Amino acid sequence: MAAQNATTEPSSKAPIMEMKNITLRFGGVTAIENISFDIREGEVRAIIGPNGAGKSSMLNVINGFYHPQEGEIWFRGAQRQSSRPHEIAKQGVARTFQNIALFKGMSTLDNIMSGRLNKMNSNMLAQAVWWGPARNEEIRHREAVEKVIDFLEIQHIRKTPVGRLPYGLQKRVELGRALAAEPKMLLLDEPMAGMNVEEKEDMSRFILDVNNEFGTTIVLIEHDMSVVMDISDRVVVLDYGKKIGDGNPDEVRSDQAVIDAYLGVSHDD
Amino acid sequence: MFYRESGDFKTKYVDDNQTFPIKLDRLGYYAIIAIAFLVVPFVINDYWANAVMVPFLILSIAAIGLNILIGYCGQVSLGTGGFMAVGAYACYKLMTSFPEMSIFFCVLISGGITALVGVLFGLPSLRIKGFYLAVATLAAQFFLVWLFNKVPWFYNYSASGQINAPERAVFDFLVTGPNATAASKYLFCLVFVFILAWIARNLTRGRVGRSWMAIRDMDIAAEIIGVNPLKTKLSAFAVSSFFIGIAGALFFSVYLGAVEVGEAFGITQSFLVLFMVIIGGLGSIFGSFAGAAFLVLMPVFLKNVMVGGLGWPTDIAAHLEFVIVGGLIVFFLIVEPHGLAQLWRLAKEKLRLWPFPH
Ligand SMILES: Nc1ncnc2c1ncn2[C@@H]1O[C@H](COP(=O)(O)OP(=O)(O)OP(=O)(O)O)[C@@H](O)[C@H]1O
Ligand SMILES: [Mg+2]
Numbered sequence: 001m002a003a004q005n006a007t008t009e010p011s012s013k014a015p016i017m018e019m020k021n022i023t024l025r026f027g028g029v030t031a032i033e034n035i036s037f038d039i040r041e042g043e044v045r046a047i048i049g050p051n052g053a054g055k056s057s058m059l060n061v062i063n064g065f066y067h068p069q070e071g072e073i074w075f076r077g078a079q080r081q082s083s084r085p086h087e088i089a090k091q092g093v094a095r096t097f098q099n100i101a102l103f104k105g106m107s108t109l110d111n112i113m114s115g116r117l118n119k120m121n122s123n124m125l126a127q128a129v130w131w132g133p134a135r136n137e138e139i140r141h142r143e144a145v146e147k148v149i150d151f152l153e154i155q156h157i158r159k160t161p162v163g164r165l166p167y168g169l170q171k172r173v174e175l176g177r178a179l180a181a182e183p184k185m186l187l188l189d190e191p192m193a194g195m196n197v198e199e200k201e202d203m204s205r206f207i208l209d210v211n212n213e214f215g216t217t218i219v220l221i222e223h224d225m226s227v228v229m230d231i232s233d234r235v236v237v238l239d240y241g242k243k244i245g246d247g248n249p250d251e252v253r254s255d256q257a258v259i260d261a262y263l264g265v266s267h268d269d
Numbered sequence: 270m271f272y273r274e275s276g277d278f279k280t281k282y283v284d285d286n287q288t289f290p291i292k293l294d295r296l297g298y299y300a301i302i303a304i305a306f307l308v309v310p311f312v313i314n315d316y317w318a319n320a321v322m323v324p325f326l327i328l329s330i331a332a333i334g335l336n337i338l339i340g341y342c343g344q345v346s347l348g349t350g351g352f353m354a355v356g357a358y359a360c361y362k363l364m365t366s367f368p369e370m371s372i373f374f375c376v377l378i379s380g381g382i383t384a385l386v387g388v389l390f391g392l393p394s395l396r397i398k399g400f401y402l403a404v405a406t407l408a409a410q411f412f413l414v415w416l417f418n419k420v421p422w423f424y425n426y427s428a429s430g431q432i433n434a435p436e437r438a439v440f441d442f443l444v445t446g447p448n449a450t451a452a453s454k455y456l457f458c459l460v461f462v463f464i465l466a467w468i469a470r471n472l473t474r475g476r477v478g479r480s481w482m483a484i485r486d487m488d489i490a491a492e493i494i495g496v497n498p499l500k501t502k503l504s505a506f507a508v509s510s511f512f513i514g515i516a517g518a519l520f521f522s523v524y525l526g527a528v529e530v531g532e533a534f535g536i537t538q539s540f541l542v543l544f545m546v547i548i549g550g551l552g553s554i555f556g557s558f559a560g561a562a563f564l565v566l567m568p569v570f571l572k573n574v575m576v577g578g579l580g581w582p583t584d585i586a587a588h589l590e591f592v593i594v595g596g597l598i599v600f601f602l603i604v605e606p607h608g609l610a611q612l613w614r615l616a617k618e619k620l621r622l623w624p625f626p627h
Contacts, residue, residue: 118494
């Protein structure tokens with residue numbers, strides 16, 4: 001699992017995203033307070049912190065679901081104007097959710113196919129008569145999706161409605177949907193929560209493979225410290241909406257503020 | 270030959286995308302199409318056309334349209350009657366303003382006009398959801414009926430306030446007006462049903478359909494994978510209203526011939542189509558047909574049994590009919606909320622394993 005350090009040297013890469021002095025408030029609650037950090041191209045960047053620290057909120061800021069009251073977001077060299085989530089998706093940011101957000105009425109295949117929606121553009125008329133472009137587009141994207149299905153080893157549940165799948169597989173399908181978009185940057189909100197050790201190992205392997213094979217930048221929220229220490233290149237530590245640590249896993253692990261605020265605290269999962 | 274996929278391996282993604290992946294289904298489908306086009310027109314009489322087949326076909330189109338909106342895109346609408354009225358009045362105005370225009374295009378353009386009106390009334394869906402959206406569409410329903418009653422231009426200033434369909438022919442066969450034959454009315458509607466069902470199927474299996482279903486199942490996740498909620502919802506309103514407008518145009522011109530808007534396209538009509546969609550199965554084109562067949566046939570059947578068979582007075586039978594249909598709807602919602610389409614699927618799933626259940 002240390003392989004990625006040998007193959008790529010993320011620390012030498014330029015940032016793909018920079019968060020500058022981000023502040024996000026909900027009424028009286030300040031979920032994120034004046035936080036700055038960067039995400040480098042091709043790295044696995046973990047965000048950790050106790051419950052309610054503002055981790056999910058941070059992902060929601062990154063993909064445009066929340067708009068911070070203060071601060072700047074720079075993505076791939078340009079300052080991002082406030083954009084809608086679907087526009088940010090088109091710029092190459094995909095994500096999974098803390099609570100699974102699959103399309104319950106659809107099969108595994110359709111869920112993952114829907115991950116490619118922002119790459120599809122055959123017009124309504126062609127779709128209506130299932131004429132050349134629409135049909136070819138469908139087949140072309142189906143091929144790409146089958147690769148994702150093979151990669152995640154979920155061939156056997158291709159046609160199963162996702163509602164019938166066990167929790168661990170649902171998480172995997174959700175990852176598949178995000179991967180199908182071939183994102184530059186992949187945001188994972190607790191992808192291993194509620195999984196057993198074996199499932200966690202599978203998931204860690206998939207995440208590292210994506211990172212290595214496709215060079216996808218990964219932003220990962222995870223409570224399981226051993227996983228975080230294993231697979232991430234750098235870690236941001238949040239507590240009560242403030243940043244209290246930032247560095248590689250070893251630095252963070254030995255940082256006194258982090259130990260006090262976070263590592264000592266027990267978690268219900 | 271057993272009913273199953275095994276032994277019928279799909280080696281191409283094209284094959285896997287077929288509408289009917291199982292061979293027997295495919296054959297059954299071709300058989301139904303052949304019978305509908307080649308046999309029924311020669312045996313159909315006025316009673317069957319007017320009481321059963323024509324309303325069934327037309328309401329199937331409306332049900333598919335509403336199913337696209339509710340079943341596929343998850344946007345509730347109680348305005349179906351009002352949108353059918355838009356189709357009907359558009360068709361009337363086109364038929365009377367351009368007597369030379371083929372009735373086929375009149376109906377088609379009426380669908381287009383209804384699509385535009387549908388988009389307009391779909392705009393609130395960007396802001397409101399569920400129950401509140403239902404109320405907004407209900408307002409559209411009442412507004413549209415009121416509009417067609419109040420503005421005489423829509424009914425060409427006729428004294429009765431009604432609209433009457435002039436006679437129109439397709440290839441010399443009359444399809445509208447009192448002299449149209451059962452077979453030509455039936456075939457004219459069948460052509461629309463065939464084309465529109467095929468279009469609905471195509472739209473729901475690709476990009477557009479997946480965007481609709483994504484919005485239906487979880488609009489937040491849909492937006493985050495790149496689905497534009499504005500475009501997607503409005504496209505569902507447009508397509509749905511297109512179908513419903515065509516249904517309204519046919520309902521007026523071919524089926525009823527003369528229309529008083531409040532009677533033909535009132536709130537009862539909205540609920541009738543809604544029940545068809547629910548009983549047939551949300552998110553299923555087959556279900557739209559099944560629901561339409563059920564609600565068209567059931568009253569005819571009950572009437573025949575109660576008046577014809579048991580000799581009861583018609584007015585009592587008519588009241589009982591309401592009670593029984595209502596009861597059946599409640600029964601259905603409790604026993605099988607996914608409708609006839611789901612019952613059919615379950616039956617097929619059993620059959621697929623038969624005779625080796627394990
Ligand atoms: N939409 C919202 N409206 C109001 N308050 C919110 C909203 N979203 C988050 N918050 C608040 O912001 C704070 C941070 O929440 P967030 O979900 O980001 O925490 P987290 O670090 O992801 O926690 P967990 O580990 O439990 O997932 C919490 O106090 C939460 O109540
Ligand atoms: Mg969270």
